[in-house]
Amino acid sequence: MQVNIGIDSKDREAIASGLARLLADSYTLYLKTHNYHWNVEGPMFNTLHTLFEQQYTELATAVDEIAERIRALGVKAPGSYSEFAKLASIEEAKGSESAEDMLRELVLGQEAIVRTAREAFPVAEKSNDEPTADLLTQRMQTHEKNAWMLRSMLA
Numbered sequence: 565m566q567v568n569i570g571i572d573s574k575d576r577e578a579i580a581s582g583l584a585r586l587l588a589d590s591y592t593l594y595l596k597t598h599n600y601h602w603n604v605e606g607p608m609f610n611t612l613h614t615l616f617e618q619q620y621t622e623l624a625t626a627v628d629e630i631a632e633r634i635r636a637l638g639v640k641a642p643g644s645y646s647e648f649a650k651l652a653s654i655e656e657a658k659g660s661e662s663a664e665d666m667l668r669e670l671v672l673g674q675e676a677i678v679r680t681a682r683e684a685f686p687v688a689e690k691s692n693d694e695p696t697a698d699l700l701t702q703r704m705q706t707h708e709k710n711a712w713m714l715r716s717m718l719a
Contacts, residue, residue, distance in 0.1 A: 566638075567637070567638030569637075570692070571637070571691045571692070571693055572691075573638075575687065575690070575691040575693075576637045576639065576691075577639060578687045579637055579684070579688050579696055580634045580637045580639035582680075582683060582684025582687060582688070583630055583633055583634045583637075583684060583699075584634060584639075584641065584642050584651055585651050585652075585653070585680050585683075585684070586630055586677065586680050586681055586684055586700070586703065587627060587631055587641060587651075588642060588647070588648040588649075588651035588652040589652050589653055589654050589676055589677045590623055590626050590677060590703075591623075591627050591652075592648060592654040592655075592656065592673075593623060593654055593673040593674070593677060594620050594623035594624060594627060596654065596657045596669065596670070596673060597619050597620040597623060597670060597673075598616075598620040599657045599659075600612075600657065600661070600666040600669075601613055601616035601617050601620060603659070604663050604666060605663065606662070608717075609663075612663055612666070612717075615713070615717075616666075616670075619670070619710055622706065626706070630699065630703075633695065633696060633699055636695070637696075653676050653680060654672075654676050657669070664718065667714050667717055667718050668718065670710075670714050671711050671715050671718070674707045674708075674710045674711035674714065675707070675711050677703065677707045678703075678704050678707045678708055681700045681703045681704045681707070682700075682704060684696075684700055685697065685700050685701075688700060
């Protein structure tokens with residue numbers, strides 16, 4: 565059945581493309597954060613273990629919301645590691661990071677998601693796609709705050 569929500573198909577595809585990149589970045593950061601949660605060591609173990617859990621739990625919810633928005637636009641959401649690897653701007657964890665390196669890597673990942681969301685915003689705004697614009701605004705706000713919290717632990 566054809567989607568008729570007041571956004572033409574070309575714009576829906578363009579919006580979904582931006583959201584697919586956001587989904588890939590978010591899922592990659594989810595995996596990286598979860599990896600760090602399992603593998604962090606050192607004197608700040610408990611603090612970082614707990615913080616990383618909070619952040620990957622929030623990301624798990626976010627990836628579902630992003631994928632569901634893509635589907636509401638009538639486009640298939642990417643859902644495999646290979647698709648995410650092609651779309652993501654965030655690199656996977658290497659597996660040998662110190663706690664401080666983990667914090668630095670997660671700051672970079674949080675900031676990358678903000679940039680990806682910001683890049684997707686103009687087409688949503690131009691198309692009067694308020695639900696996507698709201699989702700992107702929420703994602704930017706969350707990731708800017710997360711990056712600030714992580715950066716503060718490196719000061």
